[in-house]
Amino acid sequence: MTTREETNRAIARHERNAAARRGVRRVAVFLVFLVVLSILYTGYKAFGSAVDDAQTDLPVVGRILPRTDDLTMPPLLDIAVEFGQPPQRNSSKPLGAFIGEAALFTLREAAFGFLLGAVLGLGLAIFMLRKKWFERGLSPYLVASQTVPLVAIAPIIVIWGSKSLGWLPFTWEPWMSVSIIATYLTFFPVAMNGIKGLQSADAAAMELMRSYAATRRQTLLKLQLPASMPYLFAAFKLAATVAIVGAIVGEISGGVRGGLGRLILDYASRYTTGPPRLYASVVGAAVLGILAVGVVTLLEYVAVTRRQAARGAR
Amino acid sequence: MTGSDTGSKVAVSIESVSKVFNRGKPNEVRALDDINLDISEGSFVSLIGPSGCGKSTLLRLMAALTHPTGGSVTVNGKSADKARLDRDYGMAFQTSGLFEWRTVTQNIELPLQLMGWEKADRKARADEMLELVKLAEFATHYPRELSGGMQQRVAIARALAFRPSLLLMDEPFGALDEMTREHMQTEVLDIWARTGKTVVFVTHSIPEAVFLSQRVIVMSPRPGRITADIEVPLGVRGFETRESNRFFEKVTEVREALRFDKGGR
Ligand SMILES: Nc1ncnc2c1ncn2[C@@H]1O[C@H](COP(=O)(O)OP(=O)(O)O)[C@@H](O)[C@H]1O
Ligand SMILES: [Mg+2]
Numbered sequence A: 001m002t003t004r005e006e007t008n009r010a011i012a013r014h015e016r017n018a019a020a021r022r023g024v025r026r027v028a029v030f031l032v033f034l035v036v037l038s039i040l041y042t043g044y045k046a047f048g049s050a051v052d053d054a055q056t057d058l059p060v061v062g063r064i065l066p067r068t069d070d071l072t073m074p075p076l077l078d079i080a081v082e083f084g085q086p087p088q089r090n091s092s093k094p095l096g097a098f099i100g101e102a103a104l105f106t107l108r109e110a111a112f113g114f115l116l117g118a119v120l121g122l123g124l125a126i127f128m129l130r131k132k133w134f135e136r137g138l139s140p141y142l143v144a145s146q147t148v149p150l151v152a153i154a155p156i157i158v159i160w161g162s163k164s165l166g167w168l169p170f171t172w173e174p175w176m177s178v179s180i181i182a183t184y185l186t187f188f189p190v191a192m193n194g195i196k197g198l199q200s201a202d203a204a205a206m207e208l209m210r211s212y213a214a215t216r217r218q219t220l221l222k223l224q225l226p227a228s229m230p231y232l233f234a235a236f237k238l239a240a241t242v243a244i245v246g247a248i249v250g251e252i253s254g255g256v257r258g259g260l261g262r263l264i265l266d267y268a269s270r271y272t273t274g275p276p277r278l279y280a281s282v283v284g285a286a287v288l289g290i291l292a293v294g295v296v297t298l299l300e301y302v303a304v305t306r307r308q309a310a311r312g313a314r
Numbered sequence B: 001m002t003g004s005d006t007g008s009k010v011a012v013s014i015e016s017v018s019k020v021f022n023r024g025k026p027n028e029v030r031a032l033d034d035i036n037l038d039i040s041e042g043s044f045v046s047l048i049g050p051s052g053c054g055k056s057t058l059l060r061l062m063a064a065l066t067h068p069t070g071g072s073v074t075v076n077g078k079s080a081d082k083a084r085l086d087r088d089y090g091m092a093f094q095t096s097g098l099f100e101w102r103t104v105t106q107n108i109e110l111p112l113q114l115m116g117w118e119k120a121d122r123k124a125r126a127d128e129m130l131e132l133v134k135l136a137e138f139a140t141h142y143p144r145e146l147s148g149g150m151q152q153r154v155a156i157a158r159a160l161a162f163r164p165s166l167l168l169m170d171e172p173f174g175a176l177d178e179m180t181r182e183h184m185q186t187e188v189l190d191i192w193a194r195t196g197k198t199v200v201f202v203t204h205s206i207p208e209a210v211f212l213s214q215r216v217i218v219m220s221p222r223p224g225r226i227t228a229d230i231e232v233p234l235g236v237r238g239f240e241t242r243e244s245n246r247f248f249e250k251v252t253e254v255r256e257a258l259r260f261d262k263g264g265r
Helices: A002-053 A076-082 A095-130 A132-147 A150-164 A174-199 A203-211 A216-254 A260-269 A275-308 B055-062 B080-085 B104-114 B119-132 B148-160 B178-195 B206-212 B245-264
Strands: B010-021 B029-040 B044-048 B070-075 B089-092 B166-170 B198-203 B215-220 B225-231
Touching: A002 A076, A076 A275, A095 A132, A095 A174, A095 A216, A095 A260, A095 A275, A132 A174, A150 A174, A150 A216, A174 A216, A203 A216, A203 B089, A216 A260, A216 A275, A216 B104, A260 A275, B010 B055, B010 B198, B029 B055, B029 B198, B029 B225, B044 B055, B044 B206, B055 B070, B055 B166, B055 B198, B070 B080, B089 B148, B104 B119, B104 B148, B119 B148, B148 B166, B148 B178, B178 B198, B178 B206, B198 B206, B206 B245, B215 B245, B225 B245
Parallel strands: B044 B198, B044 B215, B089 B166, B166 B198
Antiparallel strands: B010 B029, B010 B070, B215 B225
């Protein structure tokens, strides 16, 4: 009996180590790709400049492929250095701090939107599971809702939010409208994958619950929801990125200040006075997206993978 | 064709039951026709017959997972539906149907949780059941870490955890290899002897039916009918049982009964 326990403990240890190794490998691959992409960018730029310097007037670079001058493709080092520089002569902080603050602002919008969208989406999925007619009737509208261009609805939501939500017990801030836009984009994948996941519960397992005379609520909580976790987390990952993109686009088209969207818009409109600034803020947005998906992946590991991972072959 | 163990109480009573799927449609199936069967309390009864003869359907009727087109099913003196709501039976299927996100213990505790047992009681009962199926040291394992035979034992423990008086099993060892299968058969008989449940066991293996049961119900397909009801008075089973002449005689008798169906039509 003790040997069995020891074996189990050894297996558990092995499993933890394996998980750690997988994590390290993932980071390593990510870094390798980062280096490869940097080399490609820099290499192409060097190649373009060489061709240009030699005055060979090759009809490729600058005509078909992008130009390689510093205005079009600022050197990577300039972009990296830019994070530490003040974006304007009279700025009090380096650009990195501005981007960080803006990213946090956008993250707040996206996070609230995501949470609300996830709850709404899951609620909708559960409702659709119970009322088949509702699923059939609503599906076209759900699909249609996602094909309406965001740039059109964003200003409507922002105006509507600031004009007609005075009755709320708290003041409606413009960023909250952006959250609603993120919600609007988040609930769709969650609802669609949610219904698929809830229906993925094994027929035999459903019958087992019936044999226990389980209530609908018990069947939902003990069987259908756990069975839907892989589907839900796939949706959450998609929704996390979509919420951030939605928040950035929402800020831009709704004219909301304080976040990455506004920052990107500003630096884009003054591009010629400092191309690396725009690049740096785009990098900020990308990092924010990676972080968001990373958090969801971590949650998935804690909630699903870790518990279900096979403890290796015996 | 009613119960032959006269004197004891009837656990399951099936009267003139028929079951037609997709009635009136081109794909109509007469799965069961005029079934009459009484199963007495505490007995071990097997249903045997070729694939498609309605064994699972008959078992599902007892479980009130489906309803007869004609006739009536009575379990413990009440309607099958009432018996289901009263949790009078536990079920085990060919696939163990364990929830992969729950540990062995949590799987066994599932029905107890649904029935509102206190946490401490659940734990105690799960430990007890794990002892019964000899899997105590696997309590915290996940189903996919167990072999097929072990998974089936967990499924049986789960089916018995809430102390139902009736155990319904649909080819529970169908997916197991021969050696594991024989081992599981001994285990099930042991559990049956210790708990005194009524067991209805669906199988398509003749030796399995003869080895396990006090009574073998032979069925034939299209429409599903009971064609023979064979008593198996082999006493307490042991290692020698499978090699005894009386065991072979019974196996032959069941085989003949199954063959006779085919010859008859
Ligand atoms: N839900 C169902 N709908 C339609 N036909 C069914 C259904 N369940 C079973 N049948 C049919 O009823 C017959 C008996 O099936 P079943 O009870 O599963 O047989 P067995 O378990 O003996 O192999 C088969 O012909 C099968 O196709
Ligand atoms: Mg069957």
